[in-house]
Amino acid sequence: IVTVNCARLLKADHHATNGVVHVIDKVIATTTNSIQQIIETEESLETLRAAVAASDLNSLLESEGQYTLLAPTNEAFEKIPRETLNRILGDPEALRDLLNHHILKSAMCAEAIIAGLTMETLEGTTLDVGCSGEELTLNGKPIIANKDVLATNGVVHFVNELLIPDSAKTLFELAQESEVSKSMEFFRQAGLSSHLT
Numbered sequence: 001i002v003t004v005n006c007a008r009l010l011k012a013d014h015h016a017t018n019g020v021v022h023v024i025d026k027v028i029a030t031t032t033n034s035i036q037q038i039i040e041t042e043e044s045l046e047t048l049r050a051a052v053a054a055s056d057l058n059s060l061l062e063s064e065g066q067y068t069l070l071a072p073t074n075e076a077f078e079k080i081p082r083e084t085l086n087r088i089l090g091d092p093e094a095l096r097d098l099l100n101h102h103i104l105k106s107a108m109c110a111e112a113i114i115a116g117l118t119m120e121t122l123e124g125t126t127l128d129v130g131c132s133g134e135e136l137t138l139n140g141k142p143i144i145a146n147k148d149v150l151a152t153n154g155v156v157h158f159v160n161e162l163l164i165p166d167s168a169k170t171l172f173e174l175a176q177e178s179e180v181s182k183s184m185e186f187f188r189q190a191g192l193s194s195h196l197t
Contacts, residue, residue: 004028006109006148006155035069035151036061044158047077051089055096060103067154068104068119070127070138073145076162084173094168097123101165104129107154110136110147125165138163 002009007024014021036058039045048071052058061069077085088094100123108119108129115130128139135142138159146158166174172193175184187193 001112001114003109003111005031005150006111008111029150031150031152033151034062034153035067035156038149038151038156039069039071042071044073044075045071047074048072051095051099054089055092055099057096057099061153063153065153066107067122068106068108069154069156070102070104070144070159070163071156072102072162073158073160076160079160080162080164087170088164088168091168097165097167098162101125101127101163101168102159109155110144110157123165123167127163 002012004022004024005028007026007028009022010025011023014023033041036052039049039052039061052061061067088098101121103122104119104127105122106119113129113131113136115132117129118126119129120126128137130137130140132142136144136147136157138144138161141161143159143161144157145160149156149158172184172187175181184193187195
């Protein structure tokens with residue numbers, strides 16, 4: 001699937017006497033802002049803006065290149081427990097891992113995403129990016145709220161859930177999601193869960 005600034009190429013190579021015409025499905029608008037500038041001007045990304053500043057990722061998101069930012073909205077940050085959010089925001093290494101988990105190594109427009117596509121993040125992890133009918137999905141969930149916001153150095157998709165990588169979780173959080181969750185209950189009952197958090 002070929003796209004031009006996220007417009008889908010419908011018909012290619014119509015030869016004319018003075019050149020060639022490619023038919024696309026939308027009007028291409030002028031793109032002037034970097035990914036960082038989009039974060040700075042978008043009200044729904046206020047928490048992300050603070051997180052990016054705290055992790056010193058500003059320069060990366062301003063730099064030349066082609067990235068896809070899966071930008072968690074304020075709503076996405078509000079969905080996770082305040083204690084978990086404060087812990088991550090207060091841990092520079094976990095915060096950087098969290099944000100890098102939301103950045104893909106190449107620009108990926110919604111039109112070019114097909115079901116079952118696995119994309120590598122800057123953190124070195126993978127995300128399953130796909131589609132279900134008309135909806136885009138991440139790891140099987142339709143959590144992309146707004147797609148194809150173009151930047152000079154890539155594309156931004158707004159997501160309404162936070163994608164927390166294992167490296168940004170405590171032992172307790174990891175265990176709760178795994179097949180040792182019963183053991184974690186015993187740790188909690190014994191008053192030892194603080195050692196795992």
